Amino acid sequence: MTRLRLLLAVLTLALATACSGSTDPSPGAPPPDSTAHAETAAPGEAGFPDARTTGPRIGLTPHSTGNLSVRTDGTVIKGWDITGSLDIYADDVTIIDSRITSTNWWGVNLRPGHSGLRVLHTTLTAVPGKGPDNGGVDYAVSNMSESSVEVGWSDISVFGNALSMGTGYLHDNYVHDLVPFRNAGGEWQHTDAVISGGSNKGKLIIRHNTLLNATPVDKGASAAIGLFADTGPVSHTVVDDNLLAGGAYALYGGGPGATGIKVTNNVFSRRYHRNSGVYGAVTAWNAGGAGNVWRGNRFSDGTPITPAPAG
16 A cells, blocks of 8 residues: 555544554544644653754854755765755765755755765754745655665754655654645645655664654644555664654554564654554554564553554
8 A cells, every 4th residue: 555545544534543542533523632732752752862962063164055966976075054955976975064954855865876875963954935846845865776875963854754765774863843835736745754665675774863743634744754665565674762753643664565674662752642643653564574573662651552453
């Protein structure tokens, strides 16, 4: 089932049984807990990345680059305050201790056939209403290659699908304040702090991040982490020790064909909705898939979470 079909099913059926503690709405009732709670961290949410532990550690120098194409292998961009975006046509590029304010489709994009991109200790944001997608901006970091991209200790906001990749190492990031927008087709763009579309050739590791999606569900909210089988089965993915909140569901687990998915020791925050996401903490979890592991996942008050079978 594609992401769109799955989300339509969620909105039509208002399934609220994806985790323990959910309640079934009566027919015709509004979405459960559709009003977001205040953004306050519970005691069980301490120790996760925030604005104090992410972003650049040094002073920055302004650079108005526009959409800059990087074509030299081994390029290091450090200490830049960039107004524009970076399109990477090279190997082993490092962006570190910088800030990117984009009005393009992305903040940083790795092109097919290239590898070794690292984005570390960087703030990635955008100007709402100034992007090319009917004013919207889509991806903070986009990986169009089959190689791994590392994003670490970065402060990421505004972009609709902040971290978009099937293969990568995403760690110690603070993703927050995603801005909903209607895309060029006139529909609300789906929003996800992390999104993977399936058919990944390598491993995707999502470890020790704060991933927040406060977008209302009627304005496109999908997930904090969306593992969707849009282009093929989801596999070889580790989701470990993250703080998740928001979306229709906080986690989409890959669906019936997903294998090799390890979801361990994550905290599902109730700061926006009592079940972490509007309809629940997790959906599309394939408990019987080869190599799939669900262990140690809980709400911020310590209540264990048991996912319903993928449908």
